[in-house]
Amino acid sequence: MSSALTDLCPHPIVQAPMAGGVSVPQLAAAVSEAGGLGFLAAGYKTADGVYQEIKQLRSLTARPFGVNLFMPQPEFPGASTGSTADAAPPAAGAVEVYAHQLAGEAAWYETELGDPDSGRDDGYEAKLAVLLDNPVPVVSFHFGVPSRDVLESLRRAGSLTWVTATTVEEALAVERAGADAVIVQGVEAGGHQGTHRDIQENDGCGIGLLALIAQVREAVSLPLVAAGGIMRGSQIAAVLAAGAGAAQLGTAFVATPESGAHALHKQALTNPLFVRTELTRAFSGRPARGLVNRFLREHGPYAPAAYPEVHHLTSPLRKAAAKAGDAQGMALWAGQGHRMAREFPAGQLVEVLAAELDAARAALSERGEVR
Template identity: 45%
Template sequence: MPTLFDLTKPIVVAPMAGGPSTPELVIAAAQAGALGFLPGGYRSVADLMDQIAETRSSAGLFGVNLFVPEDDPGDLDAVRAYRDELRPLAEQLGAPDLPDPTPDDDAFESKVEALLDDPVPFVSFTFGCPDPALVRRLRDRGTTVLATVTCVDDAGRAEAADVDALIVQGPEAGGHRATFACASEPGMTSLGQLVTEIKLASELPLVAAGGLGSSVMVTSALRIADAVQVGTAFLLADEAGTSAAHRAALVDPAFTETAVTRAFSGRPARGLRNRFMDEYGSTAPPAYPGVNQVTTPIRRAAAAAGDLQHVHLWAGTAWQEARPGPATEIVDRLLG
């Protein structure tokens, strides 16, 4: 099986679901000696397998990330009340009527079976701990398994499931925090301290993730971790599928800080602070994917209109370090 130590450069390009992570970005990462991940979230099985085939044709080592579904979808009545609160904004933006929230496991089992039938070098999991039996099945097919964790307890659960490595995600990370339970409030222990604590409790290889936007930050993280995972720094990459609205926001001086919110998806996620976060963050219930479902038409309408105040703009705390250019150059810049 491949390992993180097979990489020429200890950089993992984070799986950024919803558009930014493309086969082109993952291929470019591989060609640079790094490791890129295709996001399985928000994609059909057929679409994911098509992207895997495209990536495999030009990349050696690469991975796929899957969202682990929760058994409890949260309080859907609370999500419906939130939908009612959002309807005037949807009308203002000309968005379609907001849908009724429904439980959805993102075709998790079907995606797992597809990856067992057509194995990839690496699979990582987010939002939960994979079942030990699933980990064994993937490893039997030659796949290296990683779990994303945000605290020492979750790291222990993942190690007990016999994963091969841990992605340790600190509070500085952009996008969704990888808490195992949607309703959990993510910890605020800094990435460096969190990696240190988990390193004392685990013998697994560790990938440090969150707020690593410069060579100084990456060098510091590599003193205590075996590799680093970086996402925001690649949002402006030539090969990234980042939307025009998102790209514009990342270089707009009007945005001066990031914040963590449940307003867009029901799960805590960090992005550039905007009006939607401020107005709806306090009332969004901890229910995923229900909240994500009801806000999707609003976010799409806002993005199409170039309205940066009502669309999610995921970004880590080091977003101001992001620069446009080929992914290969970004990898080299991060390593100094």
């Protein structure tokens, strides 16, 4: 682990920021107190909501933690964030057609569909202002690369900056922009893929984590944080051996008592009814990995590449399904290792993962001596 990562957390274990209410201050505090690095997710919150969560987290722990931001989305799919590359504008007609398809869902759950034009920037500038006025140890970014000016401003404020990449090309862009580390996200990861460009033709073509770490390690000199399907300490040992400095785990923390995930979401991770995960646009319009349920099966094949329009459109449906206790209509984000979820308290889970990591390292060392 690099010295910068070591200073942040004794254990090379990062709790992934999971938007939608999962990554609450209690979860982040428990992880940080146990020697990992807890994270808050600013996505889908107001700037004041982010400030209040940071304030609450600081009342729970004096240990380092991070905050994750979603990059503003371009006005058309297929273009890099902040780019003016030529591409067709988003198919408003496709979103309208999808809305008609979801009309039956709205009737079933006795709710209205959301407004697809509810905003594309997720309050990015206002949240940046909060983080510049109230610096946190780490700020990470999803769905694109912030400008060099933004990264330098955060660095001057005292924050390290991490940016998600899902390909070598994206990792190189992160390095050129001047970030402090790359979060290397494999296709196994639960929730949204952090791709910088949203291209329909690339659906399902992601790279596995170990292969991606090796490729990125040869291409960039920045520290790497590995993310994607990691559930055990032995897997952490594997990604560290492959060249990462730390491992970021999301699904592993969803089932913990401190997680803000809905009880049905927690239960679904190990429920035999949900046997596999799949990348889908059904709930948000962007590729995201979730447990295959009725909603995903029925609507995934027809969901357009339109984020965040589809996210806004389906938001009332997802809330209504959760209120009704219907897991078949919820977005059950989960990585490929979901069946290995454990219901330990978050702090205990960090300790168990660290012990498993030590045991895996010791076993590798013994094998090396035998050779």
